[in-house]
Amino acid sequence: MSERITKNMARNIYFGGGLFAILVFTGLTFDTVKQIPKLSHDDKITESVALGKKVWENNNCVGCHTIMGEGAYYAPELGNAFQRLGGGDEEVFKTYLAGWMAAQPMDIPNRRKMPQFHLTPEQVTNLADFLIWTSRVNNQEWPPNIKG
Amino acid sequence: MKYSSQMVAKPYFIFALILLAGEIVFGLAMGVQYLYGDFLFPAIPFNVLRMVHTNLLIVLLLFGFMGATYFLIPEESERELWSPMLAKLTFWVFAAAGVATILGYLFVPYATLSASLANSFWPTMGREFLEQPTITKVGIVLVVLSYIFNTTMTVIKGRKTTISVILLTGLFGLAFFFLFAFYVPQNLAMDKFFWWFVVHLWVEGTWELILGALLAFVLIKTTGVDREHIDKWLYLIIAMTLISGLAGTGHHFFYIGTPGYWLWIGSIASAAEPIPFFLMILFAFNMAKNRRIVHDNKIALTWAKGTAVVGFLGAGVWGFFHTLAPVNYYTHGTQLTAAHGHLSFFGAYVMICFTLISYAMPILRGRPHGNGPKSQKVELTSFWMMVIGMIGLTLALTVAGIMQIEMQRLPDAANAMGFMETQAAISTVYMVRLAFGVMVFLGLLTYFYSFFVKEEKAVA
Numbered sequence: 271m272s273e274r275i276t277k278n279m280a281r282n283i284y285f286g287g288g289l290f291a292i293l294v295f296t297g298l299t300f301d302t303v304k305q306i307p308k309l310s311h312d313d314k315i316t317e318s319v320a321l322g323k324k325v326w327e328n329n330n331c332v333g334c335h336t337i338m339g340e341g342a343y344y345a346p347e348l349g350n351a352f353q354r355l356g357g358g359d360e361e362v363f364k365t366y367l368a369g370w371m372a373a374q375p376m377d378i379p380n381r382r383k384m385p386q387f388h389l390t391p392e393q394v395t396n397l398a399d400f401l402i403w404t405s406r407v408n409n410q411e412w413p414p415n416i417k418g
Numbered sequence: 419m420k421y422s423s424q425m426v427a428k429p430y431f432i433f434a435l436i437l438l439a440g441e442i443v444f445g446l447a448m449g450v451q452y453l454y455g456d457f458l459f460p461a462i463p464f465n466v467l468r469m470v471h472t473n474l475l476i477v478l479l480l481f482g483f484m485g486a487t488y489f490l491i492p493e494e495s496e497r498e499l500w501s502p503m504l505a506k507l508t509f510w511v512f513a514a515a516g517v518a519t520i521l522g523y524l525f526v527p528y529a530t531l532s533a534s535l536a537n538s539f540w541p542t543m544g545r546e547f548l549e550q551p552t553i554t555k556v557g558i559v560l561v562v563l564s565y566i567f568n569t570t571m572t573v574i575k576g577r578k579t580t581i582s583v584i585l586l587t588g589l590f591g592l593a594f595f596f597l598f599a600f601y602v603p604q605n606l607a608m609d610k611f612f613w614w615f616v617v618h619l620w621v622e623g624t625w626e627l628i629l630g631a632l633l634a635f636v637l638i639k640t641t642g643v644d645r646e647h648i649d650k651w652l653y654l655i656i657a658m659t660l661i662s663g664l665a666g667t668g669h670h671f672f673y674i675g676t677p678g679y680w681l682w683i684g685s686i687a688s689a690a691e692p693i694p695f696f697l698m699i700l701f702a703f704n705m706a707k708n709r710r711i712v713h714d715n716k717i718a719l720t721w722a723k724g725t726a727v728v729g730f731l732g733a734g735v736w737g738f739f740h741t742l743a744p745v746n747y748y749t750h751g752t753q754l755t756a757a758h759g760h761l762s763f764f765g766a767y768v769m770i771c772f773t774l775i776s777y778a779m780p781i782l783r784g785r786p787h788g789n790g791p792k793s794q795k796v797e798l799t800s801f802w803m804m805v806i807g808m809i810g811l812t813l814a815l816t817v818a819g820i821m822q823i824e825m826q827r828l829p830d831a832a833n834a835m836g837f838m839e840t841q842a843a844i845s846t847v848y849m850v851r852l853a854f855g856v857m858v859f860l861g862l863l864t865y866f867y868s869f870f871v872k873e874e875k876a877v878a
Contacts, residue, residue, distance in 0.1 A: 277653065280651075283653065284653045288656075294664070295664040298680075306608050310675045320604045323604060327543055327602075329544070330549060333546075333549070337606070340751065342546070343751065346837040346838065347751060383455045383460070385463045403606075407606070407607055408675060409674055410673050412747060416831045
């Protein structure tokens, strides 16, 4: 193969193919940016949801957990925590989460440990609202089952 | 050494190797914490260990690329580096900023870091791999810009080769896509979409250009094959990188709230992503076969071939395992992702740094023909220890991933095991993973030892 292709041909494949790839990817990017608000229910991002995302980021939750499958694999998926732990009921989930956060770290020898983050009750509510919003994002029905 | 300014590469290489040792130590600590949750807790919780582990990797690779560039660019451009002073200064700025950031991770609670500094003014923290405080990110931009500026000036004023121009293209791409690290929209789906513009378009885009250029440079030097031939291969490799890698970003857009067409586009384009890595194997072995000279630094060529092979295994083969959307539906976010991540970063990027260090360090230490045979033998042992260790570690994580999918993902909700039960059930495999991790670390120590091997004076 290498005998039949000259350096000039290879360079043209690089420039032509590269340009084509950039154009396709840029086009798809614009379309995706247009579609995400609807797929993710952007209009449902309340102030509390936005603050909850800050709580999520400022405590580096993604350093142990996954959310929609991305993050670390040390602790459970939280994109569907609302269904798994709150049974899809907002009040139940908020009560559960407040209790859970207060109970950390749990005193079970050598179980993987979650630190105590000292969140205020408002921060826990914000975090719950963020996770509830996340659970409703249309993500092709991932994960396969409720276990995450 | 042809140009005295190539000497600035030395501290970059040494520091990259020190950071690599740190990275592996933190990796081992994580491996222990996987099995014994009380290990180091609460002093260093898992998220901090992981942040240090991954951030050290990124920074060490940047140091490796910078060292490689400063060594290569004067030789390619046939002139001294535009400003050796600037390169030395950037080294100390980057090293100090890097160390300060790591110490910050270790000794200051993350929430305190994110509440202070520039982060509250322009929040960018708390995202995987991009955990750095905003001020550090700004520092990275400044360091990288000075590095690119210095390189560009040298290339402009000197001879322009295909290698140096492609290397520069990769560097400009690296700088451009890092800017997306500063964009953190409040919509998580949008946030994730653009987060990949940094992560994927670095490792499966612009960094591959850098990788190709560095590999080509070492192959020219160690095999003596003429440039026309090398350049042609290089163009073909990076052409395939862009054609498969850009739309291939779509394999990350399956299940994060992005449109459904990515299931198709991502699967098809990324199925071609092993091609550039396969071409690298053909490239390295063809050039070695058609060599015009036999360089005394044999181990450098071994690393070059190793980079191509292990890079193909890690990025190509292990990537392909779970790149098709219907498969990824079950593998997404499991240990299989970790398996792929480990072997691809090691094979493609850590090993290309070893390749350059192995070729350049003897020259920088006044041994133009490479280290002596005894030292090279030790280095070869370290090569195999690290490669086998990493492949073993990857196989263990692959088994862990498959078990996780079988227990937690495949059964219906009523029969599937929960995350924590599944993790407990695969703990033996994590033990195996840790053992191979120890092997990698011992391999690195052996590699360090190869720098200090004394040769018999008989040759002179």
